[in-house]
Amino acid sequence: MELKDIDLNQLVVFQQLIVERRVSRVAETLGLTQPAVSNTLAKMRRQFGDDLFLRTPAGMVPTPFAEQLADSVGQALGLIHNGLNPQTRFDPASCKRAVTIGMTDIGEIVFLPALMDRLRQEAPGVTLSTVRHAVVKLRDEMEAGQVDLAIGLLPQLKAGFFQRRLFQQRYVCLFRKGHALDKARITLQDYSRAEHLVVISPGTGHGKVDELIKRAGVDRKVRLTVPHFVSVGHILQGSDLVATVPEQLAKHLAEPFGLRYVTHPVKLPEIAINLFWHAKSHRSAASQWLRGVVVDLYADDAT
Structure with missing residues (x-):
């Protein structure tokens, strides 16, 4: 045609x-x-x-x-x-607009505190909303301009999207202090004997971890399955369950909930956490500023 x-x-x-x-x-x-x-x-x-x-x-x-x-x-x-629509100079201090970012509950725990503090200082007129990857058709919403950015492990965002790596992280074993696994290193046998909390996080790439653990021949005793990470700290705090979670989440949960985390006994690949935006907003001055804020706060190679 x-x-x-x-x-x-x-x-x-x-x-x-x-x-x-x-x-x-x-x-x-x-x-x-x-x-x-x-x-x-x-x-x-x-x-x-x-x-x-x-x-x-x-x-x-x-x-x-x-x-x-x-x-x-x-x-x-x-x-x-x-x-x-050629871009004009963007002034965050005088901007009044609503911003929507796609992220998981992990993202809300890890990213939102520092991001909200930066927005309060630099762009007090900007309000922020988050949407879960599994709740909206993220690709379509970003193409339509209804979601400005997305952060996370999102293999479905490819054609038509730009991405920038923020950091890589490993998976760790997380459990309460005083747990039988609370030692410097745990073995595959230790891990297999424990009872597990498994998080199914639809709309993200975290589900592949369970597949890799199965491929490694580990037969876990799964006692509880939940659809999100936000309850993990509360559950582990009062039980003997063990959860496999990204290290950044473990760092944020360890002190408030009295938890410990150790290197995972299964050899799992590190995952890349990326910032995504649609080509439609690539040259938007407002989007460029917001992306710069996220990169400055969280990218491990930001300068």
């Missing part, structure tokens, strides 16, 4: 359907009528020879072809938007 064969407004409708998944919401967002959105979709279906979106009880679900097309369309529209 040639560029002359398609109207830019059609791509705008397509991109908004990727995000909203409902014709009525797209019409409201773009200031169009629902028949106008439906007619645009019908025209694109004829042009591309694909249904693009299938109507389901959950909304308009994109076809595999539409999913494939979404990355390129989102990136292209972002570049056009930036080209048509």
Whole structure:
């Protein structure tokens, strides 16, 4: 298909359907009528020879072809938007806006205290909200500009996104002080005999750790499974359970909850915690400033 064969407004409708998944919401967002959105979709279906979106009880679900097309369309529209809106000087002290960052509950524990303090000092008019990776369609929300940044282990954010490594960390064993494993080094046998708390963190790459432990031939006695990390400190404080967690989280939980952590007996790879942003906001002065703040606070190679 040639560029002359398609109207830019059609791509705008397509991109908004990727995000909203409902014709009525797209019409409201773009200031169009629902028949106008439906007619645009019908025209694109004829042009591309694909249904693009299938109507389901959950909304308009994109076809595999539409999913494939979404990355390129989102990136292209972002570049056009930036080209048509040259940036002016950004003054954080006078800025009044809301910022949304995607992060896990680990991120909220590790990143938010220092980040909120920096915002209070440099940008008192900026308010911050966080969203969980598993709750929103993070890629679509960032393409639409509804989520400004994301921090974490997020292998799903590839095409159309920039990323910057903040730091690498290892996984450790975390448990209460005085636990039977409270010694300088624990063996695989020690680890296998213990009872375990396992955290399933959907929408992140942390789930691969459980697979690696199984591949190592370790048969754990899993006594409790939870969907997030925020309760780990409370649970370990009053039990004999052991949890496998990222070291940064262990550092933040150890003192407040009376916990100890040691090197993991299973050889697990270190994980990279990255900062992500969409191409659409790459040249935004406000986004550049915010990214700079995050890098300055948390990047292990920041200068």
